[in-house]
Amino acid sequence: EPGPLLRLADDAARLARAVFVLTGDDPDHEAAARVLAGLLRERDLSPADRFVTVAEPGTAAAKYAGEAGHPLVEAPAAAPFAALSPQALVPAGLAGADVAGLLDRASAMLPALTRPENNPGLVLGAILGGAARAGRDTVVLGGYAAALPELADWIALLLTDATRGRLLPLVQHGGLPVQPADDLFLVTLDGRPRQDDATVSGPLAEQLVVWEYAAAVAAYLVGADPFAPVPHPAPSPVPGTGADRSASAADPVSPSGPSAREVAASTADPAFAAAASLDDLVAEVADRAAGEGHLTIVAFLDPDPVHGEGAQVRRLAALLAARCARPVTIAWGCRYPAFGNDRREKGVYLVLTGDAARDVPVPGRRGTLGALARARASGVARAASAAGRPVLRLHLHDRRAGLARLLDSARGEA
CATH class of the missing domain: 3.40.50.620 (HUPs)
Known part of the structure; x- marks a missing residue:
């Protein structure tokens, strides 16, 4: 981006x-x-x-x-258990974080993780793994503390990697609190005690080691090997080559009305292709998400909440969550499939791309960062569609105006 x-x-x-x-x-x-x-x-x-x-x-x-x-x-x-690895600690230390203090506090937590009883990591992992074995394998993370706003995103990636997709963690990025359902397990970070299925709180260092221990326990209980080799994703096409000249493998859809000037849609899904307008498309996305279990918004946009599109995309997630009454999560510039998983992938994908007012050429290559992002978005749409998932890709000719139009459509009857 x-x-x-x-x-x-x-x-x-x-x-x-x-x-x-x-x-x-x-x-x-x-x-x-x-x-x-x-x-x-x-x-x-x-x-x-x-x-x-x-x-x-x-x-x-x-x-x-x-x-x-x-x-x-x-x-x-x-590896999945990398919160205290060089990949995390080197940039944290260069940015001024108290790495020594973090490691000291994490080390102080380790004796509690060796106990056979009153072991917070063992208890949490057993709860998550047991819930998954009982059919509640969609873990919804919400209510995260303002002091640690990105903790839920890290936990979601940790659980996905460690359990090889046998747990489906979703961060509820907006909307009303998720209501209980037979397939959902609701985890609250620093909030709503005794209202959700589990509540986890504590300082950052302690949570890092407790969640990694819990992820290992949950992986064992669902029969997953966190260290098993997984297929690596194909490299992104190089901008300017034939690999990225096709915007999408999907068939184009041109919604009628004023939205056609702001938003272009493409899809290979027959139900999405039958929509006559952008309002109909958004309504169909919400309906399909309600039936398929959840919606993932994959946004190849600027996540900054002030200078970019972060605030608008989160509002879109909140409105769609209210309409479909199911979890809606946001992934910025990537998709985390259930790799190595013998279960069917779930959910609906809404892939967002947009023209950048200013772009950046890549020295030594033909093309720009914007072209590279669009090529990656095409790859995400193709991969999700190949996995049997309903996929709608929306390209914003003008990011602000396009998102404003999408927000109008998402409000609907919500």
């Missing part, structure tokens, strides 16, 4: 004191590094000492760091 990088480029003082950390082995890391290095050179700043790479030796990211002369922190391959 070019927006955050362009804001950084426009803030010379902030750019001058910035350090960039690349972790893992994402195939698009090199493109990001090239863009960031170009921004620095435009301000007569040397990129040589501004990058730190945290990666497993021998990976593409490690090789690029060597070629570019960037410091490399060698670390094991990313």
Whole structure:
């Protein structure tokens, strides 16, 4: 997404004191590094000492760091239980976090996780695993504390990775509290005690180790191996090549009315394709989400709540949650499928893309970051459709106007 990088480029003082950390082995890391290095050179700043790479030796990211002369922190391959790994702690420490204090508090929690009784990680994992074995395998995370707003997103990814998709964790990003249902297990972070199925609270360091222990226990109970090899996703197409020239494998739909100027839709789903207007499309999304269990909004937009589209996308999630009375979650620029899972993937996908008012070219490549994002969105839509999921992709010609039109449609009778 070019927006955050362009804001950084426009803030010379902030750019001058910035350090960039690349972790893992994402195939698009090199493109990001090239863009960031170009921004620095435009301000007569040397990129040589501004990058730190945290990666497993021998990976593409490690090789690029060597070629570019960037410091490399060698670390094991990313694993589900990585909250206290170099991938997390190196950028946290460079940003000024009290890493030593965090590790001390996490270590102080470990004796409680060795007890056979009154072990919070064992109890939480047993509850989650037992609920899944009883058919309540959709874990809805909500009510998170304002002090730790991103904790629920981390827990969702941890549970997905550790249980190899046998638990389906969803972060309720907006709307009314989710009502109990036979397939849902409601977990509240710092709120609504004795109203949901489980309530978890505590300082960050303690929660990190407790949740990782609980995820391991839950994985054991549902028969999943967190360390089993999983197929890696195909690399994103390189902008400017034939791989990304087709916007979507889906058939295009042109909603009638004024929305056609602001929003373009594409889908391979017959029910979505039959919609006559954007209002009908949004209504069908809510109806299908109610029947399929939940809705995932995959947004290839700027998540910043002030300068980007973060606030509008969250309002859209809240309105759709109120209409379908099921969990609605937001994934920014990615999809977390139930990899290695022998169960059918669930839910409806709404993929959002949009034209950027300003884009960023990728040095050494044909194309821009915006083109790369659109190529990734096409891959997400194809993969979800191939998994048998209803998928609707909406492209916003003007992001603000398009989202405003979507919000009007989502309000409907909610």
